[in-house]
Amino acid sequence: MLLTDQLLLNYKRCRRRTYLEVYGNREEQDPEKEFLLKLKRENQLHIANTLESKSLVYQRPKGKNWLLNWQQTKELMEQGVECIYGGSLYLSLSQWQTSIAIKDHNKDHNDDSNQANIAFLGKPTLLIKRPGKSIFGDWLYIPINIKLGRRPKPEYKLIAAYHAQMLAAIQGVLPPQSQLILRQQNTYQIQLDYWLERMHSIVAECIAMLMAKQEPEVFISRQRCSLCNWYSHCYNLAKSQQHLSLIPGITPKRYESLIGMGLDNLESIAAVSQDHLEEKIGKTVAVLLKQQTQSLLLEKAMIRADYNLQHLPPTSPIELYFDIEAEPDRQVDYLLGVLLVDRIHNTKKFYPFLAEHPTEEAQAWQQFWEFVSLYPEAKIFHFSEYEVETIKRLAGLYQTPKSSTQVLLSRFVDLHHWVTKTVILPVESYSLKSLANWLGFEWREAEGSGDQSVCWYDSWLTTKDRTFLDAILSYNEDDCYATYYLKNWLVEFLNQSEFDPVKNSEIS
Numbered sequence: 202m203l204l205t206d207q208l209l210l211n212y213k214r215c216r217r218r219t220y221l222e223v224y225g226n227r228e229e230q231d232p233e234k235e236f237l238l239k240l241k242r243e244n245q246l247h248i249a250n251t252l253e254s255k256s257l258v259y260q261r262p263k264g265k266n267w268l269l270n271w272q273q274t275k276e277l278m279e280q281g282v283e284c285i286y287g288g289s290l291y292l293s294l295s296q297w298q299t300s301i302a303i304k305d306h307n308k309d310h311n312d313d314s315n316q317a318n319i320a321f322l323g324k325p326t327l328l329i330k331r332p333g334k335s336i337f338g339d340w341l342y343i344p345i346n347i348k349l350g351r352r353p354k355p356e357y358k359l360i361a362a363y364h365a366q367m368l369a370a371i372q373g374v375l376p377p378q379s380q381l382i383l384r385q386q387n388t389y390q391i392q393l394d395y396w397l398e399r400m401h402s403i404v405a406e407c408i409a410m411l412m413a414k415q416e417p418e419v420f421i422s423r424q425r426c427s428l429c430n431w432y433s434h435c436y437n438l439a440k441s442q443q444h445l446s447l448i449p450g451i452t453p454k455r456y457e458s459l460i461g462m463g464l465d466n467l468e469s470i471a472a473v474s475q476d477h478l479e480e481k482i483g484k485t486v487a488v489l490l491k492q493q494t495q496s497l498l499l500e501k502a503m504i505r506a507d508y509n510l511q512h513l514p515p516t517s518p519i520e521l522y523f524d525i526e527a528e529p530d531r532q533v534d535y536l537l538g539v540l541l542v543d544r545i546h547n548t549k550k551f552y553p554f555l556a557e558h559p560t561e562e563a564q565a566w567q568q569f570w571e572f573v574s575l576y577p578e579a580k581i582f583h584f585s586e587y588e589v590e591t592i593k594r595l596a597g598l599y600q601t602p603k604s605s606t607q608v609l610l611s612r613f614v615d616l617h618h619w620v621t622k623t624v625i626l627p628v629e630s631y632s633l634k635s636l637a638n639w640l641g642f643e644w645r646e647a648e649g650s651g652d653q654s655v656c657w658y659d660s661w662l663t664t665k666d667r668t669f670l671d672a673i674l675s676y677n678e679d680d681c682y683a684t685y686y687l688k689n690w691l692v693e694f695l696n697q698s699e700f701d702p703v704k705n706s707e708i709s
């Protein structure tokens with residue numbers, strides 16, 4: 202078995218993913234998401250731009266398979282070439298074990314791995330020659346990894362330390378540095394003392410898990426799982442197990458506390474005493490969790506126990522429902538979509554302010570601004586903080602006066618905030634899609650998502666095929682409609698509950 206840097210990086214994000222990559226049934230994997238393929242292409246472009254901007258003259262091993270690539274990389278290192286791009290590093294298990302200082306607390310793991318048919322493979326983006334003594338002569342190599350991320354994430358640091366350790370075994374001396382080059386082409390130095398030690402123990406744990414074939418438990422986390430191509434497999438398993446990670450608000454830490462109390466299903470959480478639950482996870486979380494489990498078991502919407510019914514979301518004759526399509530990494534907001542709802546004349550019309558090219562963002566902003574200024578009394582409903590942050594960004598970028606921006610923002614009403622502060626719903630997540638689906642609303646673009654919209658925009662820019670723009674417009678319009686239906690439902694539900702407390706637990 203080859204322990205690659207990619208397996209190790211996945212292990213840092215989700216242990217189960219590494220297990221599935223090695224032992225999972227490939228037929229159960231989802232096809233790679235278009236958004237991920239796009240990120241991979243951008244990463245390649247970022248590497249090419251970095252090499253060019255730093256005027257790096259490199260040699261590249263031509264071997265397609267990893268073994269040939271490694272042999273050629275080693276030859277290039279022996280020759281002392283200045284920069285090797287796209288090389289491989291390889292170690293047998295005994296070479297790895299000799300190169301690391303085996304800590305007592307890792308002894309068991311290493312005993313396991315002694316039995317293992319395991320080897321180590323790493324692919325640093327660059328190997329750069331530096332003065333120093335090594336088995337090659339008066340030079341040594343340091344690893345550099347070029348990443349598209351903005352921040353030096355822990356998993357990047359782990360892999361940088363892994364490459365440094367492999368080089369130590371290969372060249373007979375630990376490289377003095379291991380670096381990351383990030384999105385803005387800024388260089389980040391890894392603290393090798395700290396990360397080497399952490400990496401040793403993570404590698405040992407990972408090997409132990411793989412050798413023992415211990416399948417880590419599923420835990421669905423929206424942020425971590427959304428781009429994983431084992432998602433359908435894991436989600437179906439979690440569903441079949443009625444896994445607690447499908448309950449909103451259950452974090453890995455809270456999950457451990459609940460399991461520690463012997464609470465592993467909805468019924469047991471609903472049955473446990475409030476006081477007992479509060480002792481373990483705190484009062485506020487316990488109250489919410491109790492209500493959430495009740496809502497899921499009864500499949501009913503409920504008013505939050507701590508909500509004061511005197512406050513309702515505002516309603517006005519003209520209302521605007523606002524949603525943005527954006528590529529935050531590139532800092533481009535390419536569509537500002539507004540649904541105008543006239544409650545007096547009972548009409549609805551969608552107004553898209555679209556930058557057909559990123560350079561037209563200023564024009565879209567200007568048109569949006571003029572439009573919302575036509576309805577100075579209208580509240581502007583949106584879902585999540587992103588819209589407010591974007592208005593601030595665009596206003597700053599295009600020199601809109603601060604006082605006018607403040608007036609505009611005072612009209613904004615965050616429906617996500619209203620929903621989560623007032624009601625508990627029988628859903629797995631409080632995302633717009635999950636809530637609107639629960640209401641029976643369906644998007645015309647069934648595969649639509651924020652990430653997919655970014656891919657459509659990219660495809661539009663490269664192909665000029667307007668069907669991609671149409672898909673973005675349709676998806677954004679439906680986001681606005683979903684926000685509108687959600688707001689209607691919420692006001693109606695809260696109103697009914699106000700007049701008839703008995704209906705507190707009924708879906709209107």
Ligand code: SF4
Nearest residue numbers: 215218426429432435
């Ligand atoms: S879907 Fe989530 S739990 Fe499953 S392997 Fe991927 S990241 Fe891990």
